[in-house]
Structure formats: structure tokens, C-alpha cells
Amino acid sequence: MKKIAFVGAGAMAEALVKGLIAAEHLPAKGIWLTNHANDARLQELHAAYGVTITRNQTDLLKDADVIILSMKPKDAEAALSSLKSANLNSKQIVVSILAGIHTSFLESYLPSNQPVVRAMPNTSATILEAATAVAAGVHAGSEDMKVVSSLFKTVGEAVEVEEEAMDAVTAISGSGPAYLYYMMEALEEASSQVGLDESVSKQLLIQTFKGAAKMLEQSDLTPAQLRANITSAGGTTAAGISVLEEQGVKAAIQACVKAAAARSKEMGQAFSK
Numbered sequence: 001m002k003k004i005a006f007v008g009a010g011a012m013a014e015a016l017v018k019g020l021i022a023a024e025h026l027p028a029k030g031i032w033l034t035n036h037a038n039d040a041r042l043q044e045l046h047a048a049y050g051v052t053i054t055r056n057q058t059d060l061l062k063d064a065d066v067i068i069l070s071m072k073p074k075d076a077e078a079a080l081s082s083l084k085s086a087n088l089n090s091k092q093i094v095v096s097i098l099a100g101i102h103t104s105f106l107e108s109y110l111p112s113n114q115p116v117v118r119a120m121p122n123t124s125a126t127i128l129e130a131a132t133a134v135a136a137g138v139h140a141g142s143e144d145m146k147v148v149s150s151l152f153k154t155v156g157e158a159v160e161v162e163e164e165a166m167d168a169v170t171a172i173s174g175s176g177p178a179y180l181y182y183m184m185e186a187l188e189e190a191s192s193q194v195g196l197d198e199s200v201s202k203q204l205l206i207q208t209f210k211g212a213a214k215m216l217e218q219s220d221l222t223p224a225q226l227r228a229n230i231t232s233a234g235g236t237t238a239a240g241i242s243v244l245e246e247q248g249v250k251a252a253i254q255a256c257v258k259a260a261a262a263r264s265k266e267m268g269q270a271f272s273k
């Protein structure tokens with residue numbers, strides 16, 4: 001891989017850039033970025049990472065092995081309309097990280113045999129811990145999928161799924177870090193309410209999340225079994241969990257994921273051809 005072109009230079013593009021550079025997937029100069037209008041942002045990324053920045057679409061796309069669409073879904077049509085006039089060749093893989101938007105919509109703006117791959121990473125790409133799912137469009141072959149999977153594997157784990165799973169993926173792992181940060185926020189606030197010093201609670205909470213994730217990864221037990229192992233009858237965990245049950249927290253989490261998946265589906269329907 002010699003060149004990756006990002007169309008969109010926001011939070012998610014930066015997370016991927018950071019990860020790709022840390023993983024030495026390609027030299028920083030081989031990572032090209034453009035955005036809509038914010039010159040200062042492009043300069044900032046160039047200064048921070050040594051990436052190449054441009055406003056010239058021909059330069060951006062020329063010889064790019066992979067083109068990553070990383071603007072917000074609302075800006076997709078404008079970006080795709082301008083890509084329509086670009087002379088992409090069928091070896092260039094167009095990857096979209098946009099929530100909701102189907103490969104068929106993207107393909108409708110691109111040459112008829114263009115390989116398109118939909119990917120859903122998350123912000124943990126910044127520290128090479130992303131969970132990414134990738135799904136092939138109709139012209140993306142197994143070699144294209146290998147290239148894209150290996151790109152996302154440099155910034156964490158990547159799994160290939162059918163496109164119909166992408167709304168669920170987006171709701172679970174795309175948005176997932178935000179749910180966990182929400183829980184951490186609540187736990188931090190609760191720590192201070194029960195009298196724990198902020199720096200101590202932060203240290204304990206980070207290690208508690210890390211340890212719980214590693215336990216699930218390294219043991220054969222389910223989350224329910226791991227939880228049961230901590231919950232002695234009449235003990236502290238039982239006292240806490242009974243409040244979560246009374247307040248319907250599990251149902252609220254399930255409703256949260258369903259709402260996120262429904263929103264992804266709705267966004268896909270808004271952008272269909």
C-alpha cells in the first residue's frame with residue numbers, strides 16, 4: 001500500500017491516521033487528506049502527523065490505492081457528486097466509514113465496476129484498539145476485502161460481515177465506546193458521591209474495565225457467569241445489581257442499542273437510490 005486518500009479530515013479520519021502511522025502501515029506522506037473548507041484543520045493535521053494535505057481532487061485521488069470517505073452522512077451527496085467527475089480506475093478501492101449509507105447508494109455515483117467497501121470502525125483506532133466490521137459492495141472481490149481488512153487490522157481488530165449486519169454493527173461497536181464512556185461517567189460521579197478521591201477512582205475504574213474485558217476474552221465463561229461469580233448471596237454486588245434490575249437498566253441498554261440500529265437503518269433509507 002503506497003497511498004491512502006481521506007475525503008474528510010475530522011475526528012474519525014484523525015483516529016485512523018494516528019493508528020495507521022503508529023502501526024507503520026505506510027509512510028505518513030502516503031496518507032493524503034482533504035476536507036470541505038477548514039484550511040486550519042488540514043494544516044494542524046499536517047503539522048501533527050506529517051501527512052500530505054491538498055485541496056486538489058486530482059492530486060488527492062491520483063494513484064490512491066484506497067479512498068476513504070470520512071465526511072458526515074449529510075455531506076455524502078456533495079462529496080460523491082464531486083467524485084463522479086474523477087477518473088477513478090477499477091483497481092482503486094472506495095471505502096466508506098459513513099454510518100447508515102449503503103454501498104448501493106455509493107456505487108450509484110461511481111463508475112460501474114468500482115470496488116466499494118463499507119466499514120464501521122470506532123474511535124479506539126487512535127490507540128490501535130478499534131473494533132471494525134467491513135462489508136463488500138457488489139464489485140469488491142476477495143482481494144479487495146483482504147486489502148481493506150488488513151488496513152483496519154493495523155488499528156485493531158477487523159471482522160468481515162454481510163452488509164445487512166451493518167446497522168447492528170454500527171449500534172454495537174461503532175457507537176459502543178460512547179455507551180461505555182457514559183457508564184464510566186456515571187461511575188465516576190457515583191465514586192465521588194460515596195466519598196472516593198477522583199484520582200483514585202479513575203485509576204480503579206480504568207483497571208476494572210480493562211480487567212473485565214480481558215476476563216471475558218481469556219475465560220470460557222459468559223458475561224452472566226462472570227457476573228454470578230462476583231455476586232455472593234446477601235453481599236455488596238447483589239445489593240447493587242438488585243437496584244439495576246429494579247430500575248430496568250438492562251432493558252434500557254437493549255432499547256439504546258435498538259434505537260441506534262433503527263437510526264442507522266433510517267439514515268440508509270434517507271440515502272437510497
Ligand SMILES: NC(=O)C1=CN([C@@H]2O[C@H](COP(=O)(O)OP(=O)(O)OC[C@H]3O[C@@H](n4cnc5c(N)ncnc54)[C@H](OP(=O)(O)O)[C@@H]3O)[C@@H](O)[C@H]2O)C=CC1
Pocket residue numbers: 007008009010011012013034035036037038039041070071072073075078079097098099120121122123174
Ligand atoms: N465519530 C465516530 O465515533 C465514528 C464516526 N463514523 C463515521 O465517520 C464519519 C465522520 O465522522 P467524524 O469524523 O466524527 O466527523 P467530523 O465532523 O469530525 O468530520 C467531518 C469531515 O468531513 C469534511 N467534509 C464535509 N463535507 C465534505 C466534502 N464535501 N468533501 C470533503 N470533506 C468534507 C469536514 O470538513 P470541514 O471541517 O472543512 O467542514 C470534516 O473534515 C461519519 O460519517 C460517521 O458516521 C464511523 C465510526 C465511528
Ligand SMILES: O=C(O)[C@@H]1CCC=N1
Pocket residue numbers: 099170174175
Ligand atoms: O453517531 C454516529 O453517527 C457515529 C457512527 C458510529 C459512531 N458514531
